Amino acid sequence: MESVSKIRLWILQEGRSIRSVARATGLSRNTIKKYLKDDNPPSYQRQAPPARHKLCDGxxxxxxxxxxxxxxxxxxxxxxxxxxxxxxxxxxxxxxxxxxxxxxxxxxxxDAGSGEAFIPLHFAAGDALQFDWSEERVVLGGVEQKVKVAHFRLCHSRKPFVVAYPGESQEMVLDAFVRALSFYGGVPRRVIIDNPKTMVTYVSRSKDRVFHPRFLALMNHYVMEPVACTPASGWEKGQVENQVQFLRGRLFVPMPAFDDLDGLNDWLRLPCEELANRAHPEYSARTIAEVFEDERAELRPLGRAFDGYVEKTVRVRSTCLVQYASNRYSVPSRFAGQHVSLRAYAGRIVLVSGQDVIAEHKRRFTRNVSYFEPWHYVPLLDRKPGALRNGAPFVDWQLPDGSLSSAMPR
Missing domain, CATH: 1.10.10 (Arc Repressor Mutant, subunit A)
Incomplete structure (x- = not known):
């Protein structure tokens, strides 16, 4: 461009001849004449597309x-x-x-046609964590079933974390955040989420949010600012949206098979560490793990873990059972007819009376099944000894000789 301007200046303003300019520049006279006719800068036009390696042999x-x-x-x-x-x-x-x-x-x-344009986003170290759910199919205990997978991604370092649950209820949201922050070893300033009812109870016309009280308690405990995306604008948390698609093809095709959900989650933690050894998409000379070590210094200290349960008051039936999510769990017989607090965690059910824990069960995800602790019913055998033969809590209950008689009231 600069030489074209100089040639046009020499000839059109200073009056030099084409021949003398050709000698001075080493260009042909035809090239110089072309520059004089067209004041646009010269541009290179590819005559043929670049040669690329192709798939061969069919x-x-x-x-x-x-x-x-x-x-x-x-x-x-x-x-x-x-x-x-x-x-x-x-x-x-x-x-x-x-x-x-x-x-x-x-x-x-x-197949898809032209794409949509977006504005690139930038996140400082320790600034934001993105969260989303996905639904995947796995084989657990030989049975194919659906699971919900909680996806987290630190926006600056791109460090991923995933954990699977039977559903995406409130207590599982809380448990997922506790696990993720423990995995990262610190707390970012913000978390970017969608608008599910477990986190956002109301979105006004002006886009103001009313967050779920229990989710807000989690945010206040860790001093994180919740940021809910504009409805139908998933690009605002595009990193974790892309992670869902990437990890689905990487981890869940073909379907993984494990004995139970704990085995699946133990395995899912390994790829989170292995994927951190890939090159960072922005800092290509460094790995995600290396950038994460720098970002970890910008995260706030973790502190005490949040007690991630959902609580409700329930009445104990005359059968010494309380109900939660289509299943029933036993409590000691002395609480029959009373109201107690039921605390549902992602993996356990805890029953509380006043300040005392009166019963604890493993969380079950069946439907319409009663889960008994036989010792809860032993005091009733003093008045109803015949129930020992056919009582549902005592079916298949194996005890050492003499252990029941020693526990019976006298």
Missing amino acids: FDTRLQELFEQDQKRPRRERRTAVRLYEQLVSEGYTGSYSPVQRFVRDLKRT
Whole structure:
């Protein structure tokens, strides 16, 4: 551009000849004449698209076939480009990942059409944590079932954390946050969330939020500011939205199988650490784990863990049972007919009278089942000894010889 301006200045203002300018610049006279006719700067135009490595030996056809098969599956079961690449490698493909990635990207663009534009977001270290739920399918104890997965992502370092639950009720939200902050070892200044009823009870026309009292208690305990996204604007927490899709293809396709939910969650913690060894998307010379170590210094100290339960007052039935979420749990017989406090945690049920814990059970997620502690009913056997034969609490109850007689009142 600068040389074109100089040539036009020499000839059009100073009156120099084309021949003398050609000698001074080393350019041909035809090139100089072209510059004189057109005052636009010269630009390079590619005559042909750049050469790229292509899928060969019919793998392009095979990849398109796999992609079309995935389009017929539910969205959460579709494979990522990485998974498709691994499938091709298992079938003999020896090329690199890049052609596969480009091919899949072009197929998705063809399928989806033009995309929507967004404004890039920036988060300082220790500033924000994003949260979202996803629904996945897993095999637990040999049975295929749905689970809800709580996703967390520190926005600056991109460090992920996930934990699975049978549902996404209030107590599971509270438990998920306690686990996530313990995993990160500190507290960010804000948390960016959607507007579920377990966290936001009301959204006004002016977009003001009324947060759920129990969720607000969690926020106050850790001194975090809750920030609810604008409805239908998931891009405001786009990092965790993208994480849901990425981890679905990475962890839940094909479906993982474990004995129980605890085994699944123990396993899910490992990829959270392994994925931190990937290059950070903004600071490519450093890993996510390295950036996280810097961000950890900006997090506030964790302090005492929040007691994440949901409490309600229930009446003890004459059968010494209280009900919660379609199941029944026993309490000591002396509390029959009284009102007690039931505290529901993500994994246990605690019954409280006054300041005393009177019973505790493992949380169950069946329907219409009674769970007994036989010792709760032993005092009643003094007046109803025949119940020992057919009483539901004593079915399959194995006791050492003489242990029951010693516990019976005299």
